[in-house]
Amino acid sequence: MKSEYKTKPRNLIIEYLKDNADTRFTARDILNAVKDKGDGLDRSTVYRNLERLCTEGKLIKYKEADVNASCYQYSEEHESCREHMHAQCSVCGKIFHLDNSIFKSAAKKMMTEYGIEIDYGKSVIMCVCEECREDS
C-alpha cells in the first residue's frame, strides 16, 4: 500500500463520508455537496478516492437496481463491513449491519441443501424497515 498524503480534496471527501455515515450516496452526491459548500472538486478525484477507500475496506460499494450510479456506504463504527452481512431498506435505502449469528441455521441449510457457502461481506438482503412500514 502506497503511503497516503493529506490533501484538501481528500479531506473534503472524508468529511462528507463522516457527515453521511450509514446512508447510501453516489459519487455525484459528493460532488454536489462539495460544490454547494463553495469548494471545487473533480470527478476523477472523487472516483479515485472512493476506489482507494473501498480497497482499504473503509467503504462499501454496491449497486441498486433503480440507481444508475454506484452507491457507496460508509460506517465509522463498523470496521469489518467485509465480514458481516448487510440489509438495506428498499424504500428509504437505510443500511443495517447484521450479526452473522442470525444466519447460523440458514447457513447450515444452504450448505447441506445447495452446497453453497455464504459470502457474508458481499451479501445485501433487501428489506423494509420499521419506519417505512409505518409510513405505508
Place this chain on the structure above:
Amino acid sequence: MKSEYKTKPRNLIIEYLKDNADTRFTARDILNAVKDKGDGLDRSTVYRNLERLCTEGKLIKYKEADVNASCYQYSEEHESCREHMHAQCSVCGKIFHLDNSIFKSAAKKMMTEYGIEIDYGKSVIMCVCEECREDS
C-alpha cells in the same frame, strides 16, 4: 399489455435466455453471443426486449458491485422468482433459488433485533458454490 409479435431478433434473444438459464448475463453478453453465431442484432433491440421481459416478470434485472452493466437472470422453472430469495456464486455467477423456509429463524431475529422485514424477491445472497470451492 400490447400484443406481441414474433420476430427474428426477439427469437434470438429468447433462444439465448433458454440456453443460459440460471446464470447472470448482460445485454452485451447477448449481443456478443448472437454476433458469434453470425446473426446481427441492435443494442436498442436487446434493451427493449429485456425491458419488456422484466415487466412481464419473466426476467430478473439486478446490478452487481463489480459489474458496470445491468445483469439479468432467466429461469424457466421458476415462475415466482419475485417471491423467493436467490443466492449467487460470486465466482462463476451461477444462481440458486432458495426456499424461503430456510430463513425462518433468521427472519424472526431480523424482525425482533432490527425491526426489518425481508424482501425475499429482491434479495440476493452472495456465496461460493461447491464447484468453485473445489476449483480453488
Place this chain on the structure above:
DNA sequence: TTGCGTGCAAAGGTTTTGCATGGCA
C-alpha cells in the same frame, strides 16, 4: 392495412485513463 418492432443515429449519464501540473512530506 395496421400497428408493433427494428435499426440507426444521437444524446445523456457514469466511470476510467493519460498526462502535465501542483502539493505534501
Place this chain on the structure above:
DNA sequence: TGCCATGCAAAACCTTTGCACGCAA
C-alpha cells in the same frame, strides 16, 4: 527533492430515445 494526488480533457461504456422503415398478423 521525490512521490503522490489533482485537474483537465478525452475516451470508453452503458442505456435511452426519436424517427423512419420494415414486417408480423
